[in-house]
Amino acid sequence: MESRKFSVENLNLFYGENHALKDITLPVSPKAVTALIGPSGCGKSTFLRCLNRMNDFIHDCTVRGKVYLDGSDIYEPGTDLITLRRRVGMVFQRPNPFPMSIYENVAYGPRLHGVTNRGKLDKIVESSLNGAALWNEVRDKLNTPALSLSGGQQQRLCIARAIAVEPEVLLMDEPTSALDPMATAKIEELIRELRDRYTVVIVTHNMQQAARVSDTTVFFLIGEMLEFGPTQEIFTSPKDKRTEDYITGRFG
């Protein structure tokens, strides 16, 4: 139990009548990168959003089962969602910085959670931007609008914003699918660095990306979790035939 950051047990999710996630049981290792792969529409992002209860915002969405974070079930009634979402951060598919300055974007989270001292905020902003490998590019234009950055920079800003609240986990929902190859490469490099300090769970459409950045890979198909294991194993000797078919490109 101690070696697992998340332990998902029998997770089922319904959108109305539609049974979107079927009986998922899965461990997630701490301080490692876990990649979720599979054809589109098979529940990877939905599953990801269960880990920080962002699915709560969707009407008509019912969740059954347990998701243990460090041993406590986050779906227990009365869970402090604010603290949960602080511990488990999220980066989205399209970069979505707020229409504010770069500084204000990164300072948003800490300000929410009570940090008002300007000096402290400055430090947090700097270290978060450093942690997202963006500091050197923006250090002298912190007060310019975040929307003036390039796509790749905006996404790294979103990562900086997420880590500014000092989470333990980073959930990334196809973070590079809207970016060009150069920006993608930079972010993949960043993910490898982030692994040292955070537990990363990344949904990706791109199998090669999963192979490049992750330690563990999980294969989803139509709402079911078919298999998971060390990335090397999944890609060289998958146990399930369907996994093999997907990896070799027979469908996708």
Next chain:
Amino acid sequence: MQSALKGDRAPRITISVVASMGVAIMIFILFFLVKESMPFLLRTSISDLFGLYWYPTYDPAEFGMLPLVVGSLAVTLLSSILSVPVSIFLAVFLSEICPGKLREILKPVIEILGFFPSVVLGFLGMVIIAPWMTEHIDILTGLNLFNASMLMGIMIVPIVTSLAEDSLSSVARDMRDASYAMGATRLETITRVVIPAALPGLMTATLLGVMRAVGETMVVLMAAGGAAIIPVSVFDPVRPLTSAIAAEMGETPVGSDHYHALFFAGLLLLLLTLSLNMLALWIEQRGRKWR
């Protein structure tokens, strides 16, 4: 291709001519208002123009615009203070909190409220609010600034709410998600992300509501009292530009000094509302560039 273009020339020209009627009307309005105000402007000195007394039917008549202008500003200001915050709250409610099905009912209801005839609101001011005021407050008349401002507030709410709600809803879903994912509450997301992002639209909505208040006639004609004085208390009667024109034009001989003075009042009104309109337009366009 050639024949298609040729065949299109006649319709195109006819339609552009019809369309230019809109331009013509606007230009004519400006032209005629200026034309009829000129006699007044030419014979009145600046100090008389901004005089404190509007006694158009006295002999000698006094045409000080100040009480009328202050009256308009006072009603506009008070009604905006009363109704703009409420409208923004309603807009936030509709956009962020109201469940979808209820929203489909409430939004149209508010829109329909915007078509409420102003003469009916003025009537309410006379038959309910005025008597209530004289009964419960120690004042001479219930037809006053406060009465009219309350009713004007009701008039403004639908406009500001609809436009503000449109502005809030068009803030991308993404923004809210990013905020929630960091542990913000809904209130924090609304106040720190959504409202700042929608600010140009909210300002435009307010300006257009104010513009409507400035130009409104029936409510002030019927409920603001008729005295062209500069109000000292909110329970004083006022006579804004609009009600002066509406009340006095019927009795005024065409071509008289009073006639031209009223046209000047109309011109002032037009310029005021046009500036507000243009300001709103400018903010809208600048706001669009940001995003």
Next chain:
Amino acid sequence: MNSRRILKDRAATLFLWGVMAGLCLLLGAILLFLISRGWHALSWDFITQKPRNQMTAGGISTPIVGTLQLVLVSMGFAFPVGVFTAVYLVEYARDDFFTRFLRLAVRSLAGVPSVVFGLFGLTFFVIFLHLGSSLISAGLTLGCLALPVIVGASESALLAVPQDYRDASFAMGATRWQTIRKVVLPTAFPSIITGAILSVGRVAGETAPIIFTGAAFFTPRFATSLLDEVMALPYHILVLATAGTHIQQTRPIQYGTVLVLLLIVLGVTLTGVLWRARLRMRARTQR
């Protein structure tokens, strides 16, 4: 610390629900009040008989007919002009000076105060064009007021027609005008009509533009020519409540007239809004 934030959030939510509920209550109270006071006056006679005895008795048929006539005249002007202006803006306009000027003019017209339209009507239609205080002067004045509303609604309706439809028509060799006439306008027509319905509601309730352009305190007969003066519901209310000789005696009639005007305006507006909602839902499911 977190619980305080959550508490604030809940309090704000409650507060906002309260504001909305308050508005609905206020609206309901106003409507109930007006209905309760005006209900007694309503009767078939009320609607079909002319006012008698210096308005203290009889009905309001003359103002009702007058309002209808004003709506017809104003829409007779504003509808075709407004729709074609919108057609120009959406289908023909290039990004040139004229177009920008036109948009600015329409936008400005939308902000002109109703009493200023009245002044314009007086000096232009009544005096300059020698039409006198008449149905046509008042109707055209109201038409000018309604014009920007119709242009706006028609523009939206035309923009909502998918470009694909136009492209398909052009690809068959049709001219732009043929495309507009046979494809775009028919498609946009229901939406254009709902926009027109909404402006009817607006026009029927307006008072200031008609006070010095054509509305009369009393006419013994319905207007039979465009140069006759008319009575109108909003003006009738105004006069009875403020300047009539028997204000207190005619109160019941005032309430009755208010109710009739409300029913007409809100009824028309409700129809327009509901129909528009149906059209939108149909469009959504078609995609």
